[in-house]
Each structure stands twice: as C-alpha cells, then as structure tokens.
Amino acid sequence: MDKNSTEKQSGSFNCIESVYESPFCFVFKHSQEAVILLTRSRSGFAGFLLECPLRSTMNPTAAQAWHRRRNRAVLSRPWSSGTQFSPWQVQQMQVPAQFNGGSWKQKRIKFVRQFKSNVREWQTLLSLTGNFGGGVQSYFIFLRFLVILNFVSFLLIAGFVLIPGIVFRSVGIKPESSKADVSSGLVVFYEFFLDLLSGTGFMEYSYLFYGYYNNSVIVTSLVGSHFSYNIPLAYLLTAVFYFAFCLICIIVRMGKAARVAVTTGGNDVRSYSMIVFTGWDYGCLGSKATKLKQRNIYYRLQVDLEEERLKKHAASLTLCNKVTLHSLRVLMFFVAVGLIVATFLAIARATTFSQVVWILGLFYTYLPSIVITLGNFLVPLLCDQIALLEKYPPSATVVVALLRFELLGILLFTLWKQIMCHDSRDKCNLCHYNHEDYQCWETSVGQEMYKLTLFDLLVSIALLVLVEFPRSVLTTWCCCGLTQWVGRQEFVVPSNVLGLVYGQTVVWTGALFCPLLPLINTVKFVILFYCKKITLFYNCRPALRTFRSTTSAIFFLAVLLFGWILYFNVASLRIIDSASPNRIHPSFACGPFRSFFRMWKIVPESFSTLPEGARDFLFFIGSQAFSIPLFAISCVFMCYFIALASIYGKSVAMLRAQLKLVCVFFLFITEIIS
Amino acid sequence: MTFLTKQEILLAHRRFTELLEGDERNHPNPRVPMDVILTLTELKSNPFKKRICQVFSTSENRDGSLTFEDFLDLLSAFSDSATLEIKSHYAFRIFDFDDDGTLDYGDLEKLVNCLTGETADTRLSSEEMRQLISNILDESDIDKDGTVNLSEFQHVISRSPDFVSSFALFLFYPVFSVPNDAILHCFI
Numbered sequence: 001m002d003k004n005s006t007e008k009q010s011g012s013f014n015c016i017e018s019v020y021e022s023p024f025c026f027v028f029k030h031s032q033e034a035v036i037l038l039t040r041s042r043s044g045f046a047g048f049l050l051e052c053p054l055r056s057t058m059n060p061t062a063a064q065a066w067h068r069r070r071n072r073a074v075l076s077r078p079w080s081s082g083t084q085f086s087p088w089q090v091q092q093m094q095v096p097a098q099f100n101g102g103s104w105k106q107k108r109i110k111f112v113r114q115f116k117s118n119v120r121e122w123q124t125l126l127s128l129t130g131n132f133g134g135g136v137q138s139y140f141i142f143l144r145f146l147v148i149l150n151f152v153s154f155l156l157i158a159g160f161v162l163i164p165g166i167v168f169r170s171v172g173i174k175p176e177s178s179k180a181d182v183s184s185g186l187v188v189f190y191e192f193f194l195d196l197l198s199g200t201g202f203m204e205y206s207y208l209f210y211g212y213y214n215n216s217v218i219v220t221s222l223v224g225s226h227f228s229y230n231i232p233l234a235y236l237l238t239a240v241f242y243f244a245f246c247l248i249c250i251i252v253r254m255g256k257a258a259r260v261a262v263t264t265g266g267n268d269v270r271s272y273s274m275i276v277f278t279g280w281d282y283g284c285l286g287s288k289a290t291k292l293k294q295r296n297i298y299y300r301l302q303v304d305l306e307e308e309r310l311k312k313h314a315a316s317l318t319l320c321n322k323v324t325l326h327s328l329r330v331l332m333f334f335v336a337v338g339l340i341v342a343t344f345l346a347i348a349r350a351t352t353f354s355q356v357v358w359i360l361g362l363f364y365t366y367l368p369s370i371v372i373t374l375g376n377f378l379v380p381l382l383c384d385q386i387a388l389l390e391k392y393p394p395s396a397t398v399v400v401a402l403l404r405f406e407l408l409g410i411l412l413f414t415l416w417k418q419i420m421c422h423d424s425r426d427k428c429n430l431c432h433y434n435h436e437d438y439q440c441w442e443t444s445v446g447q448e449m450y451k452l453t454l455f456d457l458l459v460s461i462a463l464l465v466l467v468e469f470p471r472s473v474l475t476t477w478c479c480c481g482l483t484q485w486v487g488r489q490e491f492v493v494p495s496n497v498l499g500l501v502y503g504q505t506v507v508w509t510g511a512l513f514c515p516l517l518p519l520i521n522t523v524k525f526v527i528l529f530y531c532k533k534i535t536l537f538y539n540c541r542p543a544l545r546t547f548r549s550t551t552s553a554i555f556f557l558a559v560l561l562f563g564w565i566l567y568f569n570v571a572s573l574r575i576i577d578s579a580s581p582n583r584i585h586p587s588f589a590c591g592p593f594r595s596f597f598r599m600w601k602i603v604p605e606s607f608s609t610l611p612e613g614a615r616d617f618l619f620f621i622g623s624q625a626f627s628i629p630l631f632a633i634s635c636v637f638m639c640y641f642i643a644l645a646s647i648y649g650k651s652v653a654m655l656r657a658q659l660k661l662v663c664v665f666f667l668f669i670t671e672i673i674s
Numbered sequence: 675m676t677f678l679t680k681q682e683i684l685l686a687h688r689r690f691t692e693l694l695e696g697d698e699r700n701h702p703n704p705r706v707p708m709d710v711i712l713t714l715t716e717l718k719s720n721p722f723k724k725r726i727c728q729v730f731s732t733s734e735n736r737d738g739s740l741t742f743e744d745f746l747d748l749l750s751a752f753s754d755s756a757t758l759e760i761k762s763h764y765a766f767r768i769f770d771f772d773d774d775g776t777l778d779y780g781d782l783e784k785l786v787n788c789l790t791g792e793t794a795d796t797r798l799s800s801e802e803m804r805q806l807i808s809n810i811l812d813e814s815d816i817d818k819d820g821t822v823n824l825s826e827f828q829h830v831i832s833r834s835p836d837f838v839s840s841f842a843l844f845l846f847y848p849v850f851s852v853p854n855d856a857i858l859h860c861f862i
Contacts, residue, residue, distance in 0.1 A: 285716065289719070
C-alpha cells in the first residue's frame with residue numbers, strides 16, 4: 001500500500017469539504033490535486049480517489065462538470081462494490097466540517113437530496129435484501145403498505161368527518177349536550193400523562209373519540225345556493241367506505257403478488273443448482289461480509305434440504321405412523337384449546353376487575369391490554385413448541401400462531417357482556433344498555449382500542465431498548481457460555497408480521513368509535529419501521545429459517561384479509577345494523593347517532609330528502625328484481641374466470657415442460673456437432 | 675480482445691506495478707507469484723481466490739502466478755461488459771477443481787464447501803452434502819452421465835437473471851485503509 005497516501009488520509013478525516021452531492025455519490029475534496037468520490041454500493045460505500053486539478057474557487061458546478069466528463073466510467077457504475085467502512089468513519093465523512101459559503105440555496109438543495117434519498121430508500125428497501133434475505137424485505141414492504149393504507153384512510157376520514165366537524169364547530173354550532181367538562185386551570189402533571197395514555201379526561205372530550213361529534217345537520221343557504229351537510233350520515237358513510245377501501249386495496253395487492261408468484265413458478269426458481277452455481281457475489285469484500293454471505297448460503301441450503309427431507313418423510317409414512325401422528329396432533333390441539341380457555345378466563349377477570357374497581361391507577365386501566373399482550377407472547381411461543389413436537393415443516397408454524405386473534409375477540413366479548421349487563425340486569429332497564437357505568441359506550445370501546453394500540457407501540461419500543469440492545473451488547477462483549485447459548489436476537493418474520501396484522505385489526509375494530517385512530521396507527525407504524533430497521537442492523541443475526549418472499553407476500557395479505565373479514569363482520573356489522581335481538585342502541589348522551597334506534601337508520605331517513613328519480617333508482621337497485629339477476633350473472637362470470645385460470649395454469653406447466661424438451665434437444669444437437 | 679476501458683487498464687497497471695518488488699519493475703514481462711496476487715483487497719476474502727489465479731495463469735506449471743496480460747484477462751472476464759458466454763465459460767473453469775472439463779461429485783463437493791465456508795461448523799454434513807449434490811445433478815445433468823459439462827452448466831446459468839452482475843470484480847484505488855473486520859452496514 002502507498003504509505004504516503006495513508007498518512008495523508010489519516011490526517012484528513014477532520015476537515016473534509018463536500019463539493020457535490022447526489023443520492024448516489026458524495027464528492028469530497030482530499031487535497032489540491034485530488035477528490036474522493038463516495039458512491040453507494042450494494043454492500044455499503046465505495047471509495048474512489050480521483051486525481052484532478054481542481055480550480056481554487058471550488059465551484060461545485062465546475063467540479064461536477066469535470067467529473068462528468070472524465071469519470072463517466074466510474075459514475076455509470078453505481079452498484080460497484082468497494083472497501084467497507086465502519087459506520088463512524090462514514091458518519092464523519094458525511095458531515096462536512098467546513099461548508100463553502102453554506103448559503104441557503106445549497107442547504108436547501110442538500111436537504112431535498114437527502115429527503116429524496118430517504119424516499120428512494122423507502123421505495124426500494126434495497127439495503128435489506130442483500131443482508132438479510134427476501135423474507136425480511138417482504139416484512140418491511142408489508143409494513144410500508146400498511147403505513148400508506150392507514151395514511152390514505154386518515155385523509156379520507158379527515159376530509160369528510162374531521163374537517164367539517166372542526167369548521168362547523170368553529171363557526172359556532174354548539175353540541176346539544178356536553179359531557180363533564182375538562183378541568184381547567186392547574187392540572188397535575190401525572191394526571192395529564194394518565195389521561196394521555198388512557199384516553200380519558202381532556203382526550204376523551206376531543207375529536208379523538210366518537211362522543212365529541214355532534215348530530216347536527218348543517219343547512220345553510222348562502223347567496224341562493226342550498227348547501228347542506230349531514231354530519232351523522234357523513235360519519236357513517238365514511239366508515240363504510242373506509243372498510244370497503246381497505247378491502248379493495250388488500251385484494252388488488254394480493255392479485256399483483258399472486259401474478260408474480262405464478263409467473264416465477266413459486267418454488268421452482270431458486271433451485272439448488274441455481275443457488276450453488278450463481279449464488280456467490282464476487283464483488284463482496286471484507287472477511288466479515290464474506291462470512292456473512294457464506295452463512296446465509298449455508299442456512300438457505302440447510303432449510304431447503306430439511307424441508308425436502310420432511311416432505312419425503314411425510315410421504316413415506318406407513319398407515320400406523322400416520323394414525324399415531326394424527327392422534328398426537330389432535331391431543332395437541334386440545335392442549336392449545338385449553339390454553340386459550342385459560343387465557344380467556346384470565347382476560348375476562350381482568351376486564352371486569354378493571355372496570356369495576358375505580359382506582360385510577362394506570363395499571364388497572366391497562367390490565368386487559370397487559371394480559372392480552374402477555375397472552376400474545378406466550379401462546380404463540382407455546383404453540384411453536386407444540387408445533388415442533390408435531391414435526392410440522394417450518395412454514396406451517398405460522399398457522400398455529402393465529403390464535404392471537406382469539407384474544408382480541410375475547411376482549412370484545414367481555415366488553416359486550418358488561419355493556420349489555422349480562423351480570424346485573426337492573427342497570428339496563430332504562431336504556432337497554434348499562435348507562436350508569438357507560439354514559440357513552442362507544443367512547444369506552446374506542447378508548448380500549450386506543451389503549452391497545454398505544455400499549456402495543458410502547459411494548460415494542462420497550463422490548464427494543466430493554467431486551468434486544470442489552471442482549472446484543474452482552475453477546476458481543478461478554479463471552480461466557482450462557483450468553484453464547486442465548487445468542488443474538490433473531491429477526492423472526494412470522495411473529496413480527498402477526499404483530500402488524502394484530503395492530504391493524506385493532507385499528508379496524510376501533511375506527512368506527514375513534515376516527516383519528518388511523519392517523520395514530522400511521523405514526524405508530526412509521527416509528528415501528530425505523531425501530532425495527534435499527535434493531536435489524538445492530539442487533540440481529542440472519543434468521544435461521546428463511547422465508548420465501550413471493551409466497552410470503554401473498555400469505556401476509558391473506559392473514560390481513562382474514563382479520564378484516566373477522567372484525568368487520570363481528571364488530572362493525574353488529575353495531576351498525578344488527579337484526580338480532582342482541583342489538584345495542586347508540587348512546588343517548590353523546591355522538592352523532594343519539595336520536596336513532598340503529599346507526600343505519602340514518603341512511604333511509606336521508607333517502608327521503610333525495611330527489612324522486614334518484615330515490616327510485618336506488619330502490620330499484622336494492623330490490624330483488626335487480627339483485628337476483630345480478631347474482632346469477634356474477635356466478636356465470638366467476639365460473640368463466642375459474643375455467644380461464646385453470647387453463648392458463650395448465651398451459652404454463654405445459655410450456656415449461658416443452659422448454660425442458662427443447663433444451664435437451666439443443667444440447668443433444670450441439671454434442672453431435674462438436 | 676479485452677472488455678476493459680483505457681482507464682481501467684491504466685488503473686490495473688498501477689495496481690500491478692505496486693505488487694512488484696523494486697528490481698522486478700525493470701523486467702520486461704514480470705510474473706507475480708500467487709501469494710502476492712492474493713494480497714489484493716479485491717481477492718483477499720474471496721473463497722475462490724486460488725482457483726481464479728490458477729485458471730488465468732499461463733505459467734507452465736500452473737502455479738497460479740500471473741503476468742500483466744494474465745491479470746488483464748482476469749479483470750476483463752470479470753468486468754461489467756463481458757458477455758454471458760465468457761463469464762459462464764470462466765465460471766465453469768473456476769468450479770472445475772480437478773481441471774478435467776466436467777463437474778463431477780468431487781468438484782461439486784469442493785464448490786459447496788467453498789460457498790458455505792471452510793470451518794467445521796459451517797460445513798454441511800456428509801448426508802446433507804450427498805442429498806444436495808444428487809439434487810443438483812438431477813436438475814442440471816441432462817444427459818445423465820453423473821457429471822455437469824459446459825453446455826449443461828451454461829444452460830443453468832442462462833436462467834439466472836443476475837449472474838452477470840454478481841460475477842463481477844472491480845479494481846479500485848483504496849482510499850482509506852480499512853481494518854479486516856470492518857463491519858458491513860447500510861444506513862437509514
């Protein structure tokens with residue numbers, strides 16, 4: 001190595017001037033004769049020392065033009081690999097100690113470029129594939145999809161419910177009855193904090209919850225034009241459109257993912273010979289990077305071989321073996337059910353306890369959430385162990401861990417029981433619901449969902465800080481046997497994905513009662529994105545079990561859809577328009593629907609205000625004369641598309657077989673010729 | 675015929691002359707022994723470094739020593755603009771550890787060991803190795819002779835979309851001396 005250049009370089013860390021920046025490269029002045037070009041590479045940064053006679057004014061545009069002319073070969077290879085730098089070195093290099101002039105324009109350009117590179121990183125998530133494999137990347141893509149979904153839903157709700165509410169309230173239309181007012185004056189700090197975390201107090205009487213929205217219909221006639229805005233109708237229809245929009249997004253995305261999976265043929269693409277012959281990246285530098293890549297390949301091969309062995313084993317079982325295996329599975333199923341029942345009882349007790357005992361300790365209000373989260377951890381863990389016993393292949397473990405949803409359903413059921421006072425009949429005589437304990441039951445339900453969401457986020461962050469960081473620090477610095485056995489944290493994709501789906505399901509359940517919940521969820525998922533990314537790079541080692549990214553994307557969306565179906569049908573439908581005798585009346589004391597028998601009643605009432613033609617048209621669409629032919633035609637189309645899909649599947653398989661034959665023929669011919 | 679640009683050749687010459695001792699620089703066609711070539715950062719941690727040197731070496735005893743022309747051939751085969759045929763041809767020769775023109779069981783075993791790492795805890799067990807190699811031969815050995823020849827190898831390679839970009843090596847002028855255990859990181 002050139003000793004002179006090393007000496008020069010070690011001195012030049014401290015004051016490096018940035019000359020030119022773009023999302024792909026940074027140029028720093030090294031000396032009068034040379035600049036350093038840092039480009040992003042697949043595995044880090046690549047550094048190039050370029051000698052060029054720079055002008056003394058260091059005009060950025062001149063340097064840029066010069067670079068473009070002379071170094072086209074270098075700049076046209078943004079993905080070349082280079083020397084690895086340790087993080088602190090690059091951090092130092094990125095911050096210019098002296099900046100030329102530092103004018104506003106340059107700072108703004110730099111900020112915009114940095115923002116664009118962050119956005120690009122959000123779009124491509126490229127840095128993750130190389131290091132941690134496709135499964136982890138699909139988790140982050142799924143998380144990004146959920147962030148966008150929540151944000152767009154929030155925009156929808158804000159546009160139709162929130163902003164009109166704010167506008168009309170500020171214009172001067174007061175609600176008819178107000179709840180106990182917010183305590184003004186000095187508020188003790190811990191009370192404020194408690195209120196923030198549990199959604200009571202000042203937060204309860206705010207746009208966050210259902211109870212704040214009034215049931216007024218605003219009619220103004222201004223300069224001859226007739227403007228009316230029906231807030232309750234807007235609230236209900238926005239909620240319905242929100243659910244429909246989520247459903248459409250999920251289905252469209254599933255279609256795209258399914259198309260990718262079918263065209264790449266699912267499992268066939270990454271066959272063993274492909275991994276072995278083309279798996280190595282020759283530009284990979286540094287012994288640590290090489291070892292990481294070697295370990296990745298090793299784990300991948302092991303996982304594939306193990307799955308193949310299990311499949312062969314399952315196929316080769318005798319009848320007697322099959323019977324024993326199935327009876328073992330049935331036994332384990334009953335054990336799992338027993339666990340669920342036990343957690344159900346625990347949560348039921350916790351919920352009743354928290355509502356009845358009115359000590360305003362944070363612990364009691366959060367008790368259901370704590371029990372649910374504990375259950376969420378323990379039950380999948382136990383079921384994982386059970387599944388290992390039953391010798392399921394690794395991908396099937398996820399199905400068993402779906403029990404998490406059961407726990408959320410249990411919470412809702414116990415809440416329902418209390419609001420409809422199954423225990424003490426006397427409270428429900430007047431209003432058909434427990435009006436003494438719950439003056440505004442929708443707000444209570446919204447509060448529970450809000451608390452669940454917040455608690456989920458706090459627990460994730462707490463886990464990160466209190467468990468994962470110390471664990472990685474311990475395993476790096478302390479070499480005793482116990483820490484090596486525990487090992488570094490592994491980023492397990494299935495349980496993380498289930499956490500996301502659970503969070504989203506909570507939001508769907510609570511969105512009707514807490515309109516700002518999608519916004520809170522967006523912020524929560526963004527925080528979670530960055531936290532998980534940090535923990536991935538600093539704490540985790542590559543996962544022991546790899547996940548196939550094409551099929552996993554479909555699977556995550558299918559689980560999300562399952563959550564949507566469950567909670568839309570169970571929760572919202574029962575509340576909006578339930579025909580069974582178990583229906584519940586909207587609160588008399590608060591909310592947009594206080595004067596209606598059922599929430600859905602507002603829609604027929606607003607029909608009567610529509611013009612004659614529109615009303616007849618809508619009645620016709622709802623009548624049987626229209627819907628039965630529509631149903632029949634939809635069935636016919638569905639059969640047609642199913643037939644088409646099976647034909648395409650068969651032709652894809654046939655084309656693949658033909659391709660193999662052609663290749664054999666071609667090889668045969670070349671061997672004859674040579 | 676080379677795929678390198680003029681600048682890349684000049685850079686290669688610079689790096690090559692660095693490897694030479696003082697008196698060798700005056701020699702008309704110096705030959706650098708393999709262990710000196712392997713001190714290059716780009717090759718140092720590559721598990722196939724010895725095979726690469728042996729394949730491109732033109733010395734009589736195939737000891738892996740390279741002249742400047744051999745070095746240029748190496749860089750040319752690994753450059754961006756080399757074609758798929760050239761790369762797959764050289765990849766086949768690199769993987770052919772016993773130089774017999776086909777990839778048989780022993781070659782594949784050594785190949786897998788290079789890929790997964792030479793230490794004891796990263797090797798596949800012999801049972802797994804046997805299963806893996808029989809799967810590989812099932813998939814790629816079309817004429818069922820128990821070995822993979824060049825055409826079968828090229829057929830497998832042609833189905834991979836990113837072979838061309840991964841079978842690439844770039845020479846560069848190292849800007850900062852980096853310790854060997856530099857941590858691989860990407861930033862938010």
